[in-house]
Amino acid sequence: MQKELLQKLFADAGFETPRVLKDLKNAKDFYFEAIGQVKMDQRSQGRVALVGDASYCPSPITGMGTTLARVGAYILAGELGRNQDHKEAFKKYETLMRPYVTKAQKIFPETHMGIRFRNAALSFVARPTVMRLIEKLVKSKTDDTISLPDYETILA
Structure with missing residues (x-):
C-alpha cells in the first residue's frame, strides 16, 4: 500500500524519479514511517x-x-x-x-x-x-x- 502511494504521488516528478520508482517496486528492504510529534x-x-x-x-x-x-x-x-x-x-x-x-x-x-x-x-x-x-x-x-x-x- 505504501509503495503504491509513493508511485501515485511521484509519478510525474521527472528527472530520476521513474527509475527510483521502478526500483522501489522490487525493493525488499523498504521502510516507510509517518512523522509524529509528542x-x-x-x-x-x-x-x-x-x-x-x-x-x-x-x-x-x-x-x-x-x-x-x-x-x-x-x-x-x-x-x-x-x-x-x-x-x-x-x-x-x-x-x-x-x-x-x-x-x-x-x-x-x-x-x-x-x-x-x-x-x-x-x-x-x-x-x-x-x-x-x-x-x-x-x-x-x-x-x-x-x-x-x-x-x-x-x-x-
Whole structure:
C-alpha cells in the first residue's frame, strides 16, 4: 500500500524519479514511517519521569531531538541530585524544560495556509544548491534559548 502511494504521488516528478520508482517496486528492504510529534501536559507521574523523544519529540525536521534529550537528561539528573523529594525535582524539571520544548516544537504550522507555505518552502530548500547555501548562512539559535543550571556543587 505504501509503495503504491509513493508511485501515485511521484509519478510525474521527472528527472530520476521513474527509475527510483521502478526500483522501489522490487525493493525488499523498504521502510516507510509517518512523522509524529509528542506534546504532553506533564512529563512525570508518580516516580516516573520521561525524557527525550518519549517526552518531547520535536520532529525530524527541527534537528533538535538529541539536543532536547541531552538537555532534559542533564536537568532531570541535576534536579534529582539537588532535591531530596523526587516530586520537587520533577516539578523543577518541568518548569525549566517547558519553555524550551515549546519553542522547539513550534516548527509545525497548524493552519491550512501555514501547511501549504511550509510544503512550498520545503520543496524550495530541498534543492541541493539551496541546501548548500543554507548550511553556510544559517546557525541555529535554539541552543541559546535555555540557561542551564550549574549542578557542580551537588557532584562535589
